[in-house]
Amino acid sequence: MCTYLTERLAVEGSAKAGERWAAVSSASVYFDHPVHANAEHSVNLDFFDARDSGLSRRVAVELTPSAARELAAAIERVLASAPAELIAN
Amino acid sequence: MNPRTHNLSAQTVSYPSADGAQIEGFLAQPSDLGSFPGVVVIHHLPGYDQATKEMAMKFASQGYAALVPNLYSREAPGAAPDDAAAIARAQGGIPDDQLVSDVEGAARELRGLAGANGKVGVIGHCSGGRQAFLSACRLRLDAAIDCYGAFVVGTPPPESGLKAQPLLDLAPSLSCPLLGLFGADDKFPSPAHVAELEAALRAAGKDYEFHSLAGAGHGFFAVDRPSYRVEAANQGWAFVFDFLGRHLRGAAA
Numbered sequence A: 001m002c003t004y005l006t007e008r009l010a011v012e013g014s015a016k017a018g019e020r021w022a023a024v025s026s027a028s029v030y031f032d033h034p035v036h037a038n039a040e041h042s043v044n045l046d047f048f049d050a051r052d053s054g055l056s057r058r059v060a061v062e063l064t065p066s067a068a069r070e071l072a073a074a075i076e077r078v079l080a081s082a083p084a085e086l087i088a089n
Numbered sequence B: 001m002n003p004r005t006h007n008l009s010a011q012t013v014s015y016p017s018a019d020g021a022q023i024e025g026f027l028a029q030p031s032d033l034g035s036f037p038g039v040v041v042i043h044h045l046p047g048y049d050q051a052t053k054e055m056a057m058k059f060a061s062q063g064y065a066a067l068v069p070n071l072y073s074r075e076a077p078g079a080a081p082d083d084a085a086a087i088a089r090a091q092g093g094i095p096d097d098q099l100v101s102d103v104e105g106a107a108r109e110l111r112g113l114a115g116a117n118g119k120v121g122v123i124g125h126c127s128g129g130r131q132a133f134l135s136a137c138r139l140r141l142d143a144a145i146d147c148y149g150a151f152v153v154g155t156p157p158p159e160s161g162l163k164a165q166p167l168l169d170l171a172p173s174l175s176c177p178l179l180g181l182f183g184a185d186d187k188f189p190s191p192a193h194v195a196e197l198e199a200a201l202r203a204a205g206k207d208y209e210f211h212s213l214a215g216a217g218h219g220f221f222a223v224d225r226p227s228y229r230v231e232a233a234n235q236g237w238a239f240v241f242d243f244l245g246r247h248l249r250g251a252a253a
Helices: A065-081 B050-061 B081-090 B096-111 B127-138 B168-173 B191-203 B230-248
Strands: A006-017 A020-032 A042-048 A058-063 B008-016 B022-030 B036-042 B065-069 B116-125 B143-147 B178-183 B208-213
Touching: A006 A042, A006 A058, A006 B081, A020 B081, A042 A065, A042 B081, A058 A065, A058 B081, B008 B050, B008 B065, B008 B096, B022 B050, B022 B096, B036 B050, B036 B096, B036 B127, B036 B230, B050 B065, B065 B096, B096 B116, B096 B127, B116 B127, B116 B230, B127 B143, B127 B168, B143 B230, B168 B191, B178 B191, B178 B230, B191 B208, B208 B230
Parallel strands: B036 B065, B036 B116, B116 B143, B143 B178, B178 B208
Antiparallel strands: A006 A020, A020 A042, A042 A058, B008 B022, B022 B065
């Protein structure tokens, strides 16, 4: 089904697509049909460049649910192990 | 009913939505028939994609003019279909009123084609199934096909942030016969959801025909996805063309 489940959030950072970097300012996280991944449903991440320049509108990633959980856990692990004084926000 | 495969032509077009906006669309039509009905083909949430355009060409090969509105024409003009879908989703999807306007304009466009017999149906899959039902309740159409549309019964979760409204209360205003094609193993819509919709249509005295296809879940028509089920899809297409042949062929009402 189209789950419609979508979280949207403002983000601060950059992303690279092809040869070009750009600042990204918003993201969508959703569990729904992938475009390319060989799965009926996937966790999909879109990072948008608000100025719509350089990234050809977005950088997209589609992950299986288990891969998405592993990614989320890995992000939490590296943040937890990084020196707190290096994490400004 | 549809005895042979027709020659066809297909092209990208621009047409006016009922609200005045100019909408991109993909139009496929038979090129060897003097008279043909029309079908508005509503793409699914993932967008105005190749698979939906191929469905339009299948309709044309069977003697129907088929128009696929790019429902994200306003939100992301010129974007690749998958990027447009992502952009529309990030904006909360498209409002139901906008969808109805785009389908109304598409139906008008189909009725205005040289050779149109004046009858127009609507078909949609997944989110498009819901939108096909919505369109048939809000517009005067001649046939509607809901292929496993979720949230015809019930409401999308509030955390989805999308602009879709509950539809079941619209059942009394359904303007045309409805064909519903569902996967027996689907969860959204589940057999219980389908039964609830059927009960509402029966109570409203509507003309409907539902088939739940064995061995199929959601998305069984989608040839480019792992949900594809060849047996159910073949049965489903036979139901589609039988239904449309009965309701769209012949003189316009």
